[in-house]
Structures are given as structure tokens and as C-alpha cells.
Amino acid sequence: MMQGALSVSKFQGRFLHKAWEYFLTLPASLLVGGLILIVYVMVAIFADQIASYTYNKVGVGLPFSQPSREHLLGTDQLGRDVFSRVVYGTRYVLVLSLSGTALGLVVGGLLGLICGYVGGLLDEVVMRISEVFISIPFIVLALVVIAAAGPELSGNPLLLIGVIAIVYAPRSARMARAVAMEVSARDFITVARLRGENSWSIALRELLPMTTGTLLVEFSVRAGYAPVLIGSLGFLGFGAKPPSPEWGLMISENRSAIIIAPWTVLGPGIALAFLVVGLNFCTEGIARVMGRSVQRAPV
Amino acid sequence: MRGIFLPRKAYHANVLIWPRQFKVVQIVIVRTIFRRLVLSLFTLLLVSITIFIALDVLPGDVATRALGRFATEEQKAIYRNKMHLNSPVHERYMIWAANAVRGDFGYSLMSERSVTDIIAPKLRNTLILAMYAFVLHVPVTLILAILSATRRNTLTDNAISVAMLVGLSIPEFLLATLLLLLFAVKIPIFPTMSVLENVKSYGDQLRILALPTLTLAIVVSVYSVRMLRENLIEILSSDYIKVASLKGLTTWQVAWRHAVPNALQPTLNTTALNLAYLMGGVVVVERVFAYPGMGSQLVSGIQLLDIPVVEAIVLIVATVYILSNLVADLAGILLTPRLRTL
Numbered sequence: 001m002m003q004g005a006l007s008v009s010k011f012q013g014r015f016l017h018k019a020w021e022y023f024l025t026l027p028a029s030l031l032v033g034g035l036i037l038i039v040y041v042m043v044a045i046f047a048d049q050i051a052s053y054t055y056n057k058v059g060v061g062l063p064f065s066q067p068s069r070e071h072l073l074g075t076d077q078l079g080r081d082v083f084s085r086v087v088y089g090t091r092y093v094l095v096l097s098l099s100g101t102a103l104g105l106v107v108g109g110l111l112g113l114i115c116g117y118v119g120g121l122l123d124e125v126v127m128r129i130s131e132v133f134i135s136i137p138f139i140v141l142a143l144v145v146i147a148a149a150g151p152e153l154s155g156n157p158l159l160l161i162g163v164i165a166i167v168y169a170p171r172s173a174r175m176a177r178a179v180a181m182e183v184s185a186r187d188f189i190t191v192a193r194l195r196g197e198n199s200w201s202i203a204l205r206e207l208l209p210m211t212t213g214t215l216l217v218e219f220s221v222r223a224g225y226a227p228v229l230i231g232s233l234g235f236l237g238f239g240a241k242p243p244s245p246e247w248g249l250m251i252s253e254n255r256s257a258i259i260i261a262p263w264t265v266l267g268p269g270i271a272l273a274f275l276v277v278g279l280n281f282c283t284e285g286i287a288r289v290m291g292r293s294v295q296r297a298p299v
Numbered sequence: 300m301r302g303i304f305l306p307r308k309a310y311h312a313n314v315l316i317w318p319r320q321f322k323v324v325q326i327v328i329v330r331t332i333f334r335r336l337v338l339s340l341f342t343l344l345l346v347s348i349t350i351f352i353a354l355d356v357l358p359g360d361v362a363t364r365a366l367g368r369f370a371t372e373e374q375k376a377i378y379r380n381k382m383h384l385n386s387p388v389h390e391r392y393m394i395w396a397a398n399a400v401r402g403d404f405g406y407s408l409m410s411e412r413s414v415t416d417i418i419a420p421k422l423r424n425t426l427i428l429a430m431y432a433f434v435l436h437v438p439v440t441l442i443l444a445i446l447s448a449t450r451r452n453t454l455t456d457n458a459i460s461v462a463m464l465v466g467l468s469i470p471e472f473l474l475a476t477l478l479l480l481l482f483a484v485k486i487p488i489f490p491t492m493s494v495l496e497n498v499k500s501y502g503d504q505l506r507i508l509a510l511p512t513l514t515l516a517i518v519v520s521v522y523s524v525r526m527l528r529e530n531l532i533e534i535l536s537s538d539y540i541k542v543a544s545l546k547g548l549t550t551w552q553v554a555w556r557h558a559v560p561n562a563l564q565p566t567l568n569t570t571a572l573n574l575a576y577l578m579g580g581v582v583v584v585e586r587v588f589a590y591p592g593m594g595s596q597l598v599s600g601i602q603l604l605d606i607p608v609v610e611a612i613v614l615i616v617a618t619v620y621i622l623s624n625l626v627a628d629l630a631g632i633l634l635t636p637r638l639r640t641l
Contacts, residue, residue, distance in 0.1 A: 280464055
């Protein structure tokens with residue numbers, strides 16, 4: 001009895017020790033980025049507890065009042081508490097950017113894997129189409145999609161998720177295709193084919209596990225840019241609609257007051273910048289752990 | 300992709316020894332260039348079809364959009380006839396594309412002015428801004444990349460790396476707003492709005508363009524510094540660099556004369572992407588500084604649902620992107636013998 005308990009705790013101790021040792025080998029960028037991300041996720045989950053006011057409550061203080069104990073980041077032109085709006089904005093931005101990126105990566109990644117493996121006409125067609133989307137810069141493509149969706153859908157969160165997915169899917173597809181083509185030449189794929197597996201099952205069961213590293217890095221690069229895209233669209237007036245607490249929209253709403261009340265712009269701006277810094281630190285860390293280099297391009 | 304026309308063998312092996320093979324290489328290069336050109340044109344064709352479908356067909360009735368909700372059915376019918384809206388989609392596309400090739404993008408739905416007349420001055424302004432940003436980004440990139448590559452893993456390198464990562468993370472509109480707050484409000488040396496109408500001298504133009512140029516140059520440099528640094532590090536570890544430094548050259552001489560020329564070629568791609576970005580990504584920056592360029596025109600075009608203007612701008616941006624990629628590819632082929640067989 002005694003000995004059993006001892007050995008269990010010994011096992012746990014060894015496991016924890018190993019975990020701790022592994023933890024120590026992780027690059028600093030991943031730890032810093034992870035910490036920042038955890039803080040953001042916590043803020044998003046506990047937004048109701050952290051924020052002292054709801055995001056659209058008007059006149060909780062005098063318009064443009066200075067940061068104080070009651071209003072940590074002051075108030076905006078309608079007397080709304082900027083801190084509470086930033087806190088609720090975390091939820092909005094995190095949910096939209098992560099789900100949009102995930103959707104784009106799943107659709108594009110699967111398509112890319114299949115194309116890279118099967119090749120032929122399907123590959124040619126999909127790659128030509130993805131080239132079309134890639135030749136239009138991020139923000140312009142996003143604006144075109146929003147224009148094509150028509151004014152009725154404007155400001156709809158689902159549309160924003162769709163926009164992010166459409167912008168990211170072709171780029172992810174190319175990435176996945178390149179890896180799939182590289183892996184397809186290996187022996188175990190031939191063996192799987194000889195076993196009689198069909199293309200879908202080879203793509204999902206043989207290729208996908210080999211590409212997780214690349215796709216993970218890809219996901220984190222894309223996720224790092226998604227808040228910027230959402231913010232830029234909000235800033236231009238094509239993303240979230242007022243009174244939504246989206247950060248880009250808040251910056252654009254309060255920009256004219258930047259001289260008398262800089263905190264109304266700096267609050268959401270710093271929140272956005274720190275989130276993206278955290279995501280990018282994570283990317284660097286994940287890439288280092290996976291032993292891959294990060295490919296970044298401005299468009 | 301590979302080898303539709305070309306054999307996969309590498310031809311560069313004895314290029315300069317045997318003149319007949321030199322000719323073969325030239326033919327291969329010409330074929331490759333020709334294939335790239337055809338592919339680019341094909342992509343451009345697909346892009347134009349996509350743009351037309353996305354903007355002209357999907358968002359519903361053009362006549363209602365142009366004439367407003369209160370137009371009568373008769374007015375709409377006349378408008379449809381005038382704009383060939385009753386013909387099938389592929390015919391409308393043919394008309395639009397045929398005119399677009401000749402530089403005629405139709406008439407703006409809002410002002411009835413020719414789209415070409417509206418866009419031409421905006422395109423000029425955007426090109427001026429992009430040119431300044433591009434010129435500014437070259438020395439910044441070179442200095443920062445050489446600094447961090449030659450002092451790898453020192454405090455300088457780490458500081459530059461972190462600064463680049465932070466620069467990567469700050470959205471353009473935020474960076475522009477912060478620069479505005481700093482250099483136009485706190486230290487008022489530059490104007491808050493980049494209005495070109497009251498430009499009198501060249502100095503005026505520089506002063507007005509300073510902040511948008513700076514924003515764009517920072518955003519663009521971030522990517523090229525990272526790229527160039529990685530290339531430089533790889534090259535600095537090769538033997539001929541060791542020989543050069545053993546000859547007694549200083550670090551900067553080694554970097555400048557021996558490493559940078561070889562590191563530039565892989566950077567070409569990033570440079571092409573940067574040029575393309577400067578054409579399209581200026582949207583947000585132009586908006587912040589109220590600069591009358593293509594980006595501002597695109598945003599207001601979408602707000603007003605002025606489809607011909609939007610179509611023209613997106614087509615121009617995509618063309619520039621495809622062209623700059625093509626040029627980078629071709630330059631890459633001509634500069635590296637290894638790539639000539641691709």
C-alpha cells in the first residue's frame with residue numbers, strides 16, 4: 001500500500017520533473033509570447049468581471065475625461081469608459097481572428113495537401129485560382145470581398161471571419177501543397193498507396209501528420225496578422241460597426257480627438273500592438289521548436 | 300509547373316566552354332521567360348474575370364445602385380440599355396475587358412467622369428509616395444541588416460531583432476497615427492494632412508510627404524531587414540568571406556564588397572513583394588494622412604459603390620503585383636545560373 005503510493009508519487013515526480021526540464025528548454029520568445037497570449041485569453045474570458053462598465057454604456061463619465069481611478073483609460077467622446085471597451089474588444093478580436101484563421105487554414109490546407117499529392121489537372125486548376133487571389137494584396141482583397149458581399153452583410157462578424165478565411169486559404173494552400181509534394185516522394189506514401197488507401201485517407205492520415213509543423217507555424221503567422229487585418233478594416237469603416245468595441249474602429253472614431261484625449265487612441269492601439277507582438281513572439285518560438293524558418297511577406 | 304517545355308537537365312555546367320551549348324542556354328532562357336510571360340498574362344486574365352464577377356455580378360442590380368432607390372423602372376431600363384446591362388455576363392465582360400485593355404475603364408457611376416481621368420492623377424500621387432518610401436527603405440535596410448548580421452547574437456543584433464519584431468506587429472494605421480501624434484502634434488514639424496494642393500516648392504512636397512513616407516518605409520523595411528539578415532548570415536559563414544577578412548579588410552568592407560552583392564539576389568523576391576505592397580497596402584496610410592492617392596480613391600469608391608472605379612484600381616494594383624513578381628523572377632533567372640533550368 002505504502003509502496004504503491006510512493007511509486008505513484010515518484011512517477012508523478014519524475015513526469016513533472018521531465019515536463020519542467022522540457023519547459024526550460026523552450027525558447028524565451030515562446031514563453032514571453034505565451035504569457036502575453038494567456039493574459040489576453042484570460043481578459044477575454046473574464047471580460048464581464050474585469051470591465052467596470054458595459055462597452056456601449058454612454059455617459060458613465062464626462063466626455064474625454066482624463067484617466068483616473070474610476071476610468072483607467074479615461075472616457076471617449078460619448079463618455080464611454082475606454083478601458084471597459086478595450087476589455088470587451090479583446091473578446092471580439094480574439095474570437096474573430098482565431099476562427100477566421102483556423103477556417104482559412106483548414107480549407108486551404110486540406111486543398112493544398114490533396115493538390116500536392118494528386119497533382120495533375122486538379123492541382124493546376126486550384127493553383128491558378130489561388131494565384132489569382134494571391135495577386136491582390138491582403139487589404140485590397142478583403143475590401144473586394146466585402147464589396148462583393150454587398151452592403152446588407154457589412155459589419156457582420158461572420159462576414160469578417162469569411163473575409164479572413166478567403167484571404168488566407170490560397171496562401172495556406174500553396175504552403176501545404178509544397179510540403180505535400182515534398183513528402184509524397186517518400187516510401188511510406190508509396191506503401192500506403194500499395195495498401196490500397198484512397199487519396200483522401202492518404203492526405204489525412206499520412207501527409208497531414210507530416211505537415212503539422214509547417215501548418216502550425218503557418219497558423220501562427222497568419223493568426224498574428226489577422227487582428228491587424230480586422231483592425232485595418234474597422235479603421236477604414238468596413239469592419240465592425242459602431243458601437244462594437246473593436247480596436248481599429250475605436251482608433252478611427254477617436255482619431256479626431258487625439259490632441260485633447262490621446263488615451264482614447266493609445267488604449268486600443270497598445271492593446272492591439274501587444275496582442276500582435278505576443279502572437280509574433282509565439283510564432284518565432286514555435287518555429288524554433290519545430291526547427292523551421294518563418295516565411296513572412298508584406299502582402 | 301516544371302518542365303512543360305524544358306528538359307530538367309542543368310545546362311549551366313559548361314556554359315562558357317562550348318559556344319554551341321551557350322546557344323542552347325540562351326534558347327532555354329528565352330523559353331523560360333516566354334513561359335513566365337504567358338503564365339503572368341493568363342493570371343492577369345483570371346484576375347480580371349474574378350474582379351468582374353466579384354464586383355459587377357455579385358452585388359446585385361447595377362442600375363438600382365447607380366440611380367438610387369427612388370429611380371423608376373423606366374429610368375432603370377434606359378440605364379440598362381445604355382450600359383449594355385441586358386446582355387449576358389460574358390458579353391459584358393468582353394466589352395469591359397476590351398475597353399480596359401485600351402485604358403478605358405468606363406465612366407464613374409457617381410460623377411459621370413471618365414474613370415481614367417479620375418484615377419490618373421491619383422495613380423501619379425501613389426507612385427510618388429511609393430517611390431519615396433522605396434528609396435528611403437533601401438539604406439535603412441542595408442544598414443540595419445549589415446549591422447545585425449556582422450554582430451550576430453550581440454546586444455545590437457538582439458535589439459534590432461526585437462525592434463523588427465515589434466515593427467512587424469504594429470499595424471500601419473497605428474504606426475501612422477503614432478507618428479502623427481509625435482511629429483505633427485507634440486513636435487509640430489510636419490503637417491497633419493498630406494494635401495498636395497498647396498504645394499509650392501520641392502521642399503514643401505518633401506515636408507508634406509514625410510510622415511506617410513516614413514510610415515511606409517518602416518513597414519516595408521521590417522520585412523527586408525529580416526530577409527537580408529538571414530541571407531547575409533548564411534553568406535558570411537562561407538570560405539571566401541574568411542579569406543577576405545584574413546586579407547585584412549574591415550568588417551564593413553567585407554560585408555559591403557563581398558557579402559551584400561551575393562545576398563541581394565534572394566532578397567529580390569521580398570523586394571518585389573514590397574513594391575507590390577506599396578501599391579496596395581498604401582490604402583490605410585493614405586487614408587490616415589488624407590493623401591489623394593489610389594488607396595483613398597479605392598476606399599471612397601467602395602463606400603459609394605462606384606464599381607467602375609473600384610474595378611479599375613484593383614486591376615491596376617493586381618497588374619503591378621504580377622509585373623513586379625515577373626520582373627523579380629526574370630532577374631533571378633538571369634542572375635543565378637542554377638535557376639535557369641527551372
